[in-house]
Amino acid sequence: GDSVTQMEGPVTLSEEAFLTINCTYTATGYPSLFWYVQYPGEGLQLLLKATKADDKGSNKGFEATYRKETTSFHLEKGSVQVSDSAVYFCALTGEGGAQKLVFGQGTRLTINP
Amino acid sequence: DARVTQTPRDKVTEMGQEVTMRCQPILGHNTVFWYRQTMMQGLELLAYFRNRAPLDDSGMPKDRFSAEMPDATLATLKIQPSEPRDSAVYFCASGSDSRAGQYFGPGTRLTVT
Numbered sequence: 001g002d003s004v005t006q007m008e009g010p011v012t013l014s015e016e017a018f019l020t021i022n023c024t025y026t027a028t029g030y031p032s033l034f035w036y037v038q039y040p041g042e043g044l045q046l047l048l049k050a051t052k053a054d055d056k057g058s059n060k061g062f063e064a065t066y067r068k069e070t071t072s073f074h075l076e077k078g079s080v081q082v083s084d085s086a087v088y089f090c091a092l093t094g095e096g097g098a099q100k101l102v103f104g105q106g107t108r109l110t111i112n113p
Numbered sequence: 114d115a116r117v118t119q120t121p122r123d124k125v126t127e128m129g130q131e132v133t134m135r136c137q138p139i140l141g142h143n144t145v146f147w148y149r150q151t152m153m154q155g156l157e158l159l160a161y162f163r164n165r166a167p168l169d170d171s172g173m174p175k176d177r178f179s180a181e182m183p184d185a186t187l188a189t190l191k192i193q194p195s196e197p198r199d200s201a202v203y204f205c206a207s208g209s210d211s212r213a214g215q216y217f218g219p220g221t222r223l224t225v226t
Contacts, residue, residue, distance in 0.1 A: 032212045043117075043204055043217035044156075051212040089156070093211040099144045100169070101215055103156055 002027040006090050006104030013080055014112050021075040021107050023064075023090035031092040033057075033066055033073040034101070038087045047075075047088075082111045115139045117218035119205050125224045131193040134221045136205030137186055145188045146215060147173075147180055148204040156204075162188065195225045 007022040025031065032051045036044040048057030053068035062077045073090060090104040118137045126132055138145050146161040160170035165182040173180065177199075179191045192199055202222050206215040 032214075034214050036217075043219045044206075046214045046216065049212075049214055093214075099163075099208045099211045099215065100146075100158070100161065105155060 002031065002092060002094050002102045004090050004092055004102055004104040006088075006107050008105075009107040010110060011107060012110045012112065015082055016079045017111075019075070019077040019080045019084075019109070021088055021090075021109070023073045023075065023104060025071050025073065025090075025092050027071075027092055027094055027102075029095040030068070031094050033064070034091045034093075035062070035064055035073070035075050036089040036091060036103075038089065038106075040086070044089065080109075080111050082113050085109055085111045115216075117205055117207050117216055119203075119218035119221050121221055122219060123222045123224075125226065126195055127226055128196055129194045130225075131191065132195050132199075132223060132225075134190045134203055134205075134223070136188040136190075136207075136218060138188065138205070138207030139216055140186070142207035142209045142216070144208045144215075145182060146206040146208070147188070147190050148206065148217075149201045150204060150220075151201045159190070159203075192223075195223075197225045199223060200225050 003026045034049045035047040037047045048059040050057040050066035056065045087106045091101045144163045147159040159172045160180040202220045204220045206217045208215040
């Protein structure tokens, strides 16, 4: 079945550092790919998405590119802020219109001032 | 700015009591999901509906949990009787298209003593 594997956390960085959180997936065909963010005490928020190969999703300075050849969707940000501290989830929905999300295990990110 | 709403936000109850959680999906979304999140198990899909019909409830303990959609604007998750192991944050999410992703509510934090 479909699956998502994320970089293990927790990840701790200093403010203004470059961030990469790795995400790889296993799925048939062309899934849609997502990054969600969960701030403490809140629900998951859709951060960005990409629906076809080579698409780049971006939002709030975060980017991720749908790489079919490496089955990856790594999350990047050039300069992180303390307010980016949260848990980040990579996820996919399979082909065929089913909306069920398959999540990675989540990566906890802490940014120190 | 359309949002998924959930009530109550917090619920503390004693073991054996009935608990009902409510969710109002985003208007126009035809699919509703219920998730449970705990530190130990992470994010688990309990059940989901499309056009108010249950599609999959295999993630739910059948003997005590039930999920319904009385109408397109309301989804309910009921636990009867509740047990301490049900303590978790319960999220509702809604969506309309597998490529658009799901939108999560703020969650109901349930504590069963």
